[in-house]
Amino acid sequence: MKNETQTIAPARIKPRVNRGSIPIYIPYLFLIPAFILLTIFRYIPAVSAVFHSFTQWDGTSEGTWVGLQQYQTAFADPVFMRSMSNILVYTLARTVLTTVMAIIGAELVYNITSVGTRHFWRVVFTVPLVIPTTVVYLIWRRVYSGDIGLLNDFLGFIGLSSLEKPWLGNSDTALGALIFVGFPLVSSFGFLVLLAGLENLPQEVNSAALLDGCSRFRRIFAIDLPAIRGPLAFVAILSINAGLQEFAPMLIMTNGGGPVNATQSPGLYLYQQAFTYNKYGYASAIGTLLMLLTLVFSIFILAARYRRAIDVEV
Numbered sequence: 001m002k003n004e005t006q007t008i009a010p011a012r013i014k015p016r017v018n019r020g021s022i023p024i025y026i027p028y029l030f031l032i033p034a035f036i037l038l039t040i041f042r043y044i045p046a047v048s049a050v051f052h053s054f055t056q057w058d059g060t061s062e063g064t065w066v067g068l069q070q071y072q073t074a075f076a077d078p079v080f081m082r083s084m085s086n087i088l089v090y091t092l093a094r095t096v097l098t099t100v101m102a103i104i105g106a107e108l109v110y111n112i113t114s115v116g117t118r119h120f121w122r123v124v125f126t127v128p129l130v131i132p133t134t135v136v137y138l139i140w141r142r143v144y145s146g147d148i149g150l151l152n153d154f155l156g157f158i159g160l161s162s163l164e165k166p167w168l169g170n171s172d173t174a175l176g177a178l179i180f181v182g183f184p185l186v187s188s189f190g191f192l193v194l195l196a197g198l199e200n201l202p203q204e205v206n207s208a209a210l211l212d213g214c215s216r217f218r219r220i221f222a223i224d225l226p227a228i229r230g231p232l233a234f235v236a237i238l239s240i241n242a243g244l245q246e247f248a249p250m251l252i253m254t255n256g257g258g259p260v261n262a263t264q265s266p267g268l269y270l271y272q273q274a275f276t277y278n279k280y281g282y283a284s285a286i287g288t289l290l291m292l293l294t295l296v297f298s299i300f301i302l303a304a305r306y307r308r309a310i311d312v313e314v
Contacts, residue, residue, distance in 0.1 A: 049284045057281035059274070070285035080286065083264040086175055091243030093179045099235055102190035107220055110198040122195065129188045137252040140181045144168045168254055171262035178249050178263055190235040197228035233305035240297045244290055247271060266290050
């Protein structure tokens with residue numbers, strides 16, 4: 001008789017978990033400091049701004065309730081309305097350009113097969129994040145300078161001297177010059193977000209698409225972009241929020257919205273009304289209108305993101 005041996009698998013030892021040792025409310029206690037800071041520095045100022053937008057307030061004394069008068073003044077103010085049209089053009093153009101360039105950059109790096117080369121280009125696209133924006137604006141002000149500007153020198157070098165002009169001093173070209181600050185307009189933050197979204201895609205899907213005869217260019221529109229709708233919406237919302245509140249390039253490069261308010265922005269106009277003319281009530285009304293406009297754009301983008309979405313259940 002043959003002795004049959006039976007192999008017994010070792011029993012799995014489950015770690016003991018004392019489910020009742022940590023009260024359920026303990027994790028929420030760690031959120032209290034962040035919530036307190038948000039309340040003090042975010043929520044209270046926002047509520048105060050909305051309240052004071054209905055008052056005549058100089059920032060020091062008690063405000064006088066005037067109802068919707070500040071909003072009526074804003075819509076009748078030609079400078080404010082010009083600033084709104086400027087910032088809408090600026091924001092939409094910058095959002096489209098930076099997002100498209102971020103997609104192109106992310107796709108180019110994503111399709112690099114060498115890990116080392118991909119890491120190198122990821123660093124190259126990320127380096128602009130460490131450069132202060134003020135330095136960027138000062139450099140581009142020199143690029144657009146009418147006398148010794150690099151752009152005019154380049155135009156003269158290639159035989160297009162007739163196109164030379166003071167780009168920031170001309171009301172017809174000043175806003176367009178601000179839009180193209182940072183050319184080729186690859187947003188480092190947007191690039192990193194979109195590249196991370198692409199790298200999280202299952203490689204089996206891309207391999208199957210290539211086997212079925214799908215070209216890389218076709219794959220971008222058929223697979224990649226629909227699969228990263230979430231990161232795209234996130235990047236677009238942050239870009240629009242930043243654009244609508246923008247005032248630094250107007251302040252630094254065009255000396256406060258010039259020439260003739262051609263680059264005036266609501267954020268800069270709000271600053272001028274509050275800290276130059278002490279019209280804090282009017283400035284609060286401008287800020288409230290900006291907040292509502294930002295909210296409308298954000299809701300529109302989120303609605304477009306979830307419409308016919310294939311990456312989430314709605």
